[in-house]
Amino acid sequence: MVEMTAVQMATRRAEGVPVPTDKADKLFRVRAVSTEVEARPLEATATAPTKLNPTASKRYYFYLMAPAIIILAFISLYPFFWLIIMSLQDADIGTSEWNDFANYTRLFTDSRYLDGWVLLMKYSAMCLSLQLGIGIFLAVIINNSRFEKFLVTAFLMPMMMAPAVAGLVWLFLYNGTFGWYHWLFQSLGFLGGASILASTSTAMLGIVIVDVWQWTPLITLITLAGLKRVPQDQLEANMVDGASPFRNFISVTLPNLYPVLLIAFLLRFMDNFRFIDSALVLTGGGPANSTKILPIYLFEVSFKFFKLGRGAAIALTLLVVTIILGMILVRVFDRPQVKKG
C-alpha cells in the first residue's frame, strides 16, 4: 500500500481490482499521492491535453486582446518612449534640441538631485517601517476585537481622503499660530518655539507622520485579510504545545502573513517613491531643502522651471531605480518562501 500511487490506484480501479477504502488508508493514500505527484517529472504524470489548433487559437486570442493592447500602447508606451526621447533633449514645452546625454551627466553634479535620493531613501525607510509596524499591530487588535467592522471603517477613513487635502488639513494642524497639534506637541515638550515644519530637524518627521496616518490603514487592511487565512489548527497545535500568544504570533501567524506583507510592502514602497501630494502641500521641499525628496525635485524641475528634458532624465532614473529596488526586495523577501517550498 505504501508504494501505491494515485495513478496506480486509478489503473487498478479501471481494471476492476478493489482498492482500500477505510479512513486510515484514505488519509495515508492522500499523503502518498501528493508527495509522489509533486516529485515526478511533469511528462510522467500529466495527461496530454486535448489538442486544439494552436496557431488559430493564438491568433484568436490576439484579436481579442488587440484593442486593449493598442489603447495601452497609446496611453502607456507612447508617452514612455517620448520620455526617453525628451531625456536626451534640451526640451521645453513646444521646443526641443538634442543634447545627447547632457541631462544625465548633469545629474551627477547636481547636489539637489543627489540629496533628493538620500532624502527619498530616508523618507521611504521611515514611512515603511512605521507603517508596517503600526499596521500589523492594528490588524492584530482589530482581528481580535468584537467591534471589527466599526474599527475597520474608522481606520480606513484617512485613506479615503485625497492626499493633497490631507496635506492641507495637517498643514493647519501643524500651524505654529493656531495649529492644534502644534499646541499639543509643544505642551508635551516635543517641540520648542518652532513648529514641526519650520525646523530642518523635524520637518521630515512632519511629512512622515502624515504619510503614516494616511496609509497605515492600507497595511492594516491587507494584513487583516491575511490574518483571516492563518490556519487555526496550526495556531491551536502550537498553543497546545505551550506557546505564548506572542510566540504563536512569531512562529505561526507571521510566516503565514509573509506573502501578503510582501505585497503590502511593495505597494507602499512604490507609492512612497512617487506620491508627493501631501509633502508638496506641507513643505514644498523645505525648509532648506530638508524635505526635498527626489519626486518633489522632479516636479519642481518639470513644472516650475519647465526644464522638461532634465525632468525626463530624473524621472527615468527614478523609474529604473524603483524597478531595480523592487526586484531586489522581491528576491530578498521571497527567499524564505522558496526554502519553505
Place this chain on the structure above:
Amino acid sequence: MFYTPKNALYTRINRRKFLELGGGAASLLGAGSLGVGLNSVIMRTPVQAASSDDAKWKQYSGSKLVFMSENTPPSFAIRDKIKEFYDLTGITVEIMTDDLPVVQQKVGIDLRGGKADYVLNYVQDKPIGAPFADYYVDLSPMFGDATLPQDPEGYKDDVWFENFLTACGRYYSADKVVALPYDAAVALTFYRQDLFEQHGKDFEAEYKYRLEFTKDTTWKNVLDIATFFKKLKESGKDVPYGYAQHQGTFAWTTQLDIQRVMFAHGRWIDFPIDDKIGSKTPGKTNWGDKQSILMLQKFKDLADVSHPDNLANGTLELNSVYQSGNIAMQVQYHEFAASIEDPTKSRASGGKTGYAPCPKGEASWITNGGPAVNGCNCGIGGIGINKNASKDLQRAAYIFAIWSTSKNIQYDVLKGLGGTPTRKSVVALPDVKAARQRPTKMPNALTFDAVYDYGIKDPHFVLGPKIPEANEYHTLIASETQKLLSNSQSAEETAKSLQSQLNNLNRV
C-alpha cells in the same frame, strides 16, 4: 433590426423608423450647433466696429474668454461685477482663480504648448512675466486703435503709479508692453503702535533712542527692536516677538524678503543689469561679494531674534502671526491692511497698527559705496493676452483688459473687497483721499502714504531681477537662505554657493 421576443410587450421599432429618428435628431443637433456657432462668430469688421462707441464695445459680442488669475481681491471683485461687462460688451468672461504657483504652472503649459485655453492671464511680474514674456501680445499697437474702445485716461506710464507699467508690462525691451497693471502688492512696515508706546521708556533707556518707526528707521534699528522684545519675552513678560521674516515655502516672497535688506544697503542687486527691464543674459552674479556676505550675516542675526517659526511662515502665514498678536512688527504687502484692520480677524486692528515704508539701510553696514535707501519691493500683477489666441480673441481680450483696469472698476474693487489701485486717478478721488485717515472704510488706503507717496518711488523701489530663469533663481535663493537661517551653513558659504549656482544657471 434588433431581436425582439415574440411575446414582447413593447412595440418594435423598425429599421426605417430608427434611421428616420436618428436623422431627425442629428439634423436638430446640427441646426442648434450652427445657431450657437453663428452667434459667436464675429459678424462685424473692425471698420464697422469703429462706427460708434457702442459698436466698438459690442463688436465681439458672443465671444467667450477665460481669464486665469491669482486668488486676490481684484479678481473676486471683478468676478462679482462680470455681468456689467457682459451687458456692456456681450462677451462672456470666465474668471478662474488659484494660488500663484498653480496659476504659473497652468498658464506656463498653455503658453508654451501653443494653446490658448486661457486667453487672459494674470501676469505677475517675475514669476509669470519674466519666464513667459515672449508668449504675450504686445499691447502697444492696440493703444489708440480707432477700431477698439479706449480708456479716456490712456495707458502711458504717468497714468499708473510710478514704475508699475514697467514692472508688469515691460520685459527685456522698453518698446513692448505686454500687460496692464491690474493689482499691486507693495511692501511696507506694519508695526504695533500700542506696544511701541507701552515699552518705549524701557527701550529708550537701553538703546538711547526713541522706540518709533519712521521712514528713517534702519535695519539696524529693526534688529535692536527685535532683540529688545525677545529679551523681554525671555524674561517672562507677556509680549510678542519683535519681528518675523517671510522664509516659508513660497520661494518668491522669500527672495523678496532678503532682497529688501540687500537693496537698502548701497542699492545692491543680484546682476549688473537694468533691474526693471531685465535681461535674458544677466551675466555673472554679484552674490559672493563683500556686501552680500555682510548682509547675509545681518539677515541671520535678525532671524536669530525673530519669531521662531520663520522657516514655516510664508506671506499668508506671517500675516496670521501678526493678526494673532504674536509679533510687534512685520514687513508685509499693503493689500493685507484690509485683513489687519478687520476687528473680527485681527488683534492688531482698531488703531493699534501703524504703517511706514520698509526699513532703510544702515550706513555703517554699506561697503560698496552706494546710498542707504528704503528698499521697497513689490509684486505688480498685470493682465496680459495670450499670443496663441486668434486675432479676434486677442482684440476681445483687450476690451476686457482695459475695462478691468479702468478707474471706476478699480475704485469699486477698493471699496468692496479691499483692492490695491494701480491708476493714480483712483487715489485722487475725494473719498479715497479722505480714507487715508482713520476712521476709514477703505483700510488699504491707510497704507497709501507709505506706499504710493514714498516706497514705490526711486531710489527706494527695487524690482528684479527679471530673468527667464526667474523661478529657479527664486528657489535657489530661498533654499540657500533657509540653510543659512537653520545654521546649516555660514553667510560666506551661502553667498559663495549662490554665486556658483546662479552662474551655472545662467551659463556663465
